[in-house]
Amino acid sequence: MPRAVREQQMLDAAVQIFGQRGYMAASMDEIAELAGVSKPLVYLYLNSKEGLFTACIRREATALTEAVRAGVRTDLPVDRQLWDGLQAFFAHTAEHPDAWSVLHLQARTHGEPFAAEVAAMRTEIVSFVTRLVAIAAREAHRDPDLAEREVAGFAEALVGAAESLATWANATEGVTARQAASTLMNVTWSGLGSLMRGHHWVPPAGED
Amino acid sequence: MPRAVREQQMLDAAVQIFGQRGYMAASMDEIAELAGVSKPLVYLYLNSKEGLFTACIRREATALTEAVRAGVRTDLPVDRQLWDGLQAFFAHTAEHPDAWSVLHLQARTHGEPFAAEVAAMRTEIVSFVTRLVAIAAREAHRDPDLAEREVAGFAEALVGAAESLATWANATEGVTARQAASTLMNVTWSGLGSLMRGHHWVPPAGED
Numbered sequence: 001m002p003r004a005v006r007e008q009q010m011l012d013a014a015v016q017i018f019g020q021r022g023y024m025a026a027s028m029d030e031i032a033e034l035a036g037v038s039k040p041l042v043y044l045y046l047n048s049k050e051g052l053f054t055a056c057i058r059r060e061a062t063a064l065t066e067a068v069r070a071g072v073r074t075d076l077p078v079d080r081q082l083w084d085g086l087q088a089f090f091a092h093t094a095e096h097p098d099a100w101s102v103l104h105l106q107a108r109t110h111g112e113p114f115a116a117e118v119a120a121m122r123t124e125i126v127s128f129v130t131r132l133v134a135i136a137a138r139e140a141h142r143d144p145d146l147a148e149r150e151v152a153g154f155a156e157a158l159v160g161a162a163e164s165l166a167t168w169a170n171a172t173e174g175v176t177a178r179q180a181a182s183t184l185m186n187v188t189w190s191g192l193g194s195l196m197r198g199h200h201w202v203p204p205a206g207e208d
Numbered sequence: 209m210p211r212a213v214r215e216q217q218m219l220d221a222a223v224q225i226f227g228q229r230g231y232m233a234a235s236m237d238e239i240a241e242l243a244g245v246s247k248p249l250v251y252l253y254l255n256s257k258e259g260l261f262t263a264c265i266r267r268e269a270t271a272l273t274e275a276v277r278a279g280v281r282t283d284l285p286v287d288r289q290l291w292d293g294l295q296a297f298f299a300h301t302a303e304h305p306d307a308w309s310v311l312h313l314q315a316r317t318h319g320e321p322f323a324a325e326v327a328a329m330r331t332e333i334v335s336f337v338t339r340l341v342a343i344a345a346r347e348a349h350r351d352p353d354l355a356e357r358e359v360a361g362f363a364e365a366l367v368g369a370a371e372s373l374a375t376w377a378n379a380t381e382g383v384t385a386r387q388a389a390s391t392l393m394n395v396t397w398s399g400l401g402s403l404m405r406g407h408h409w410v411p412p413a414g415e416d
Binding site for chain 2: 022105112152160162163167
């Protein structure tokens with residue numbers, strides 16, 4: 001069997017074990033057994049537990065961002081792009097719960113080098129969402145446009161909400177990817193629409 | 209000086225060093241020096257680096273949840289409660305950026321025991337927000353009420369968005385707590401209002 005194929009089998013097994021047991025408790029013995037290879041071969045190909053974990057994070061981060069990009073057609077209206085992007089995101093996290101656990105939880109709970117790998121993926125997703133929000137703001141033809149900072153804040157809020165919802169959906173029986181996407185779409189799209197129409201929520205009068 | 213006072217000085221110094229340097233890079237020497245005590249005294253009071261870090265997480269998690277609760281008057285209208293709660297949250301995270309870094313980043317990136325401490329705080333905040341969203345849903349007098357699951361999803365989205373915005377606001381020059389609260393209030397309150405009035409965002413017709 002070619003090395004590339006064997007390596008993917010090792011990563012498949014590792015994502016499952018890391019995602020379910022956690023990074024600390026995961027054993028290289030168990031990963032090798034699940035992959036159907038010897039432990040020395042895992043070390044030969046991936047060097048160390050750290051090297052294996054890093055390879056898992058990179059592969060799954062790429063898979064997630066590619067799934068979102070593949071779900072979106074940039075020639076469609078921007079609300080449709082957001083909806084399709086959210087559906088692709090929640091479908092991917094629901095279909096790959098171990099990968100999501102590795103990316104969102106495990107990679108952030110075991111030291112800075114792993115956390116930095118995931119931070120790079122997050123930056124890419126925030127840029128992607130920022131572009132959508134900026135287009136939506138432009139299309140609303142407001143003058144002045146929604147400030148750049150407000151667009152950035154909106155994108156950060158949306159990405160944080162999506163991360164939180166994906167984790168909750170995977171932990172909650174019977175919540176589908178479509179329901180999670182619909183909840184977030186309703187929360188954020190209505191909010192964005194109101195903002196762009198100038199319907200800001202106004203703090204009570206007389207407040208400092 | 210009484211032990212309780214000395215201990216708080218150690219925790220003040222530790223939160224600052226852990227928040228700025230990260231848990232791994234933080235040195236007990238530097239923490240002791242900043243606290244103006246000897247290193248053996250830090251070990252005598254807090255046992256270990258792990259013990260000191262755990263004490264920091266507990267103190268700061270309590271301070272953050274108390275700040276949010278203290279900011280909210282439950283006899284006021286629910287939108288005002290949400291606004292006041294968000295303002296209290298972002299004001300606290302802005303005034304204590306090192307504490308926020310410890311809670312949101314450091315405590316989650318260095319193993320499960322620390323992460324579990326923060327997860328308990330998060331559960332409490334999600335419950336608090338869920339109650340507000342449920343009241344808002346009841347006040348809208350819809351029949352049937354917003355489903356329990358939709359309320360829970362909404363609260364998860366809101367808390368995730370708040371975490372993400374707090375981190376972004378602290379890393380971005382010139383974003384005030386009030387601006388962050390206002391962005392999130394506009395995103396979520398309009399979304400909640402639309403949902404309750406039955407204005408769901410509808411996926412394009414003909415979609416599977």
